Amino acid sequence: MNIAVIGTGYVGLVTGVCLAELDNQVTCIDIDDEKIAVLKKGESPIYENGLPELLQKNIERERLHFTTDYNEGLANKDLIYIAVGTPQGEDGAADLTFIDQACQSIAKILDHDAIIVTKSTVPVGTNEHIKDQIQAGLPDDVTINVASNPEFLRQGSAVHDTFNGDRIIIGSDDEYTLDILEKVNTGFNLPIVRTDLRSAEMIKYASNAFLATKLSFINEMANLCEKLGANIDNVSEGMGMDKRIGSSFLNAGIGYGGSCFPKDTRAVISVGKKVDYDMQLLENVVGVNERQKVILVDKVMERFKDLQGKKVAVLGLAFKPNTDDMREAPSIFVTENLLDQGADVHAYDPVAAENAKQILSDKITYAASVKETIDGADLTLILTEWDEIKKFPLSEYKQYMNYPVIFDGRNCFDLEQLAGSNVEYHSIGRPAVYS
Ligand SMILES: NC(=O)c1ccc[n+]([C@@H]2O[C@H](COP(=O)([O-])OP(=O)(O)OC[C@H]3O[C@@H](n4cnc5c(N)ncnc54)[C@H](O)[C@@H]3O)[C@@H](O)[C@H]2O)c1
């Protein structure tokens, strides 16, 4: 099929590359000149496992093209995917400015019938708005249909998730449109759920809201474990063995971040308000997550009272491992708090440091390795569970730090691993260890 993908961010680029891998002719359109210039050279502007190889391969096979020009991008395309950002607006609602701009560009240029497929996460009813907006600008003899095809990939494993996801949701109120989308998605070899437009949009928000709820739930249990002398690792393991609960998303930590859960939970609350329905559970999910972001700093302050002049090592800045994304990363909040307390913050992230420099305070000193970061430090905070950080020998903290105190916001180490390492270790939902 001839496909256009609008927006070459984490979702649009991965979608475009993977659809090209399935032998479709794909043109990706973005308004960001720099991004398109990098992509045209066959380089990936984002860090995502497996993406550079597939990108280059499909450019070479001439199945994948990039442009900033909507005329070129939409020419002869049967399917037009929209994958632009839908960030959080001031009142918590999804900001649809980029969606509207993409629609206006399509309406101005499209000269043939096509199906518009929305990948972006959008509030229920948005696809109808998309259809009306585009159709209103088109010549009388051009007709579009719309479909919702929400995306469930996780950053850091986006390509893997695209080919190995649990399901593909396609929603439309037009059976022919669903048939076409089913055909396009057959190559992924995953269960396909056909549904109506509004339910497809809702499935995406409901899934993210549920996962965020699971995280706030386990974080709240972790905090209680600490007070009661239980160990959240053992609790999660025991709970997760119940198939009705499931073992994934039960890792307690310093709260969820990233470009999706924080904004999507707030968007659902906002949608509820618009229809006069109070989303009580989700309000608390968000509240628990806000509190969780402070937990590690609270522990630090309880232990040290004053950080004035102390060298604090921060390991990991990205919102999760295997990504360079800093959106809503807990490190933003934690480093701000440490600096407010007068700490001398030294930070390291194997991949996200360059992005971090754009948004974190310029008072932070960046190091080139774990060793360099902890060298001479008075305390260490672990904020992202990168493999490199998990594999760094615990025994070396004593060797390099002034005094080896670790505050682990990601429970990177089993408590048994600490034996003989001579560190003082504080984590989430588990007793402190003085080994
Ligand atoms: N990031 C994820 O893991 C993920 C997963 C599932 C769903 N989503 C959803 O997918 C959507 C995209 O997320 P993302 O993380 O890829 O966003 P992103 O910010 O990484 O990328 C969006 C891209 O769209 C481009 N863009 C904006 N307006 C445009 C226009 N008018 N025409 C062409 N290009 C335009 C931007 O320049 C940018 O490159 C959001 O709705 C998000 O909620 C994201």
Ligand SMILES: O=c1ccn([C@@H]2O[C@H](COP(=O)(O)OP(=O)(O)O[C@H]3O[C@H](CO)[C@@H](O)[C@H](O)[C@H]3O)[C@@H](O)[C@H]2O)c(=O)[nH]1
């Ligand atoms: O057991 C866990 C699992 C995750 N997290 C945190 O939760 C956040 C989100 O993690 P994850 O879901 O792995 O990453 P995302 O890339 O944000 O993916 C989520 O958001 C995407 C955007 O909507 C969806 O497509 C995905 O299905 C959904 O998992 C991160 O801060 C993680 O550190 C935990 O604290 N404990």
